[in-house]
Amino acid sequence: MPRYWLMKxxxxxxxxxxxxxxxxxxxxxxxxRNYQARNFMRDDMRSGxxxxxxxxxxxxxxxxxxxxxxxxxxxxxxxxxxxxxxxDPKSSRDxxxxxxxxxxxxRKTRLLPLREMRAAPELATMRVLATGNRLSITPVTPQxxxxxxxxxxx
DNA sequence: GCCAACGTTGGC
DNA sequence: GCCAACGTTGGC
Numbered sequence: 001m002p003r004y005w006l007m008k009x010x011x012x013x014x015x016x017x018x019x020x021x022x023x024x025x026x027x028x029x030x031x032x033r034n035y036q037a038r039n040f041m042r043d044d045m046r047s048g049x050x051x052x053x054x055x056x057x058x059x060x061x062x063x064x065x066x067x068x069x070x071x072x073x074x075x076x077x078x079x080x081x082x083x084x085x086x087x088d089p090k091s092s093r094d095x096x097x098x099x100x101x102x103x104x105x106x107r108k109t110r111l112l113p114l115r116e117m118r119a120a121p122e123l124a125t126m127r128v129l130a131t132g133n134r135l136s137i138t139p140v141t142p143q144x145x146x147x148x149x150x151x152x153x154x
Numbered sequence: 155g156c157c158a159a160c161g162t163t164g165g166c
Numbered sequence: 167g168c169c170a171a172c173g174t175t176g177g178c
Contacts, residue, residue, distance in 0.1 A: 008175095010176090034161075036161095056175085057176050057177080131158095131159080132158075132159045133160090134159070136175090155178105156177105156178085158176100159174100159175085159176100160173105161172105161173085161175100162171105164169100164170100165168105165169100165170095165171105166169100
């Protein structure tokens, strides 16, 4: 049974165009430093799960493409690298704290702006739209997934 | 740049 | 375990 996720990325760090241009059109999802989001990756994601690739903290926030989970969670390489912005001195290779997982492009879509998502009654239940939500990874229901696809097709 | 909302830290 | 202080997120 496929599951669905929304994953936020700042386009200045990793945009949908970066995913299009990546080797194998696949990027390791690194840098998650929130336990709830980590637990989604570590415990709940399965290869083949659908992903809404969302651009955040940018002039036009919204869904920018469709992707899917590939492979399985691994220790996030950036946590061990002191030169990396996401270095975590409290983590160790023996007991890694953070995980990454590969995300593979399905297709780039038109931008579905946050504004349009908020205006769509069928998306009112989406976690990412909930007041105060800051999670960079949120589950998406099959109904929400289908509704997003319908909006993208317009 | 502002600021609301939320997560994390650390003293007690 | 409480909770104040602080840091981060992310839309606007």
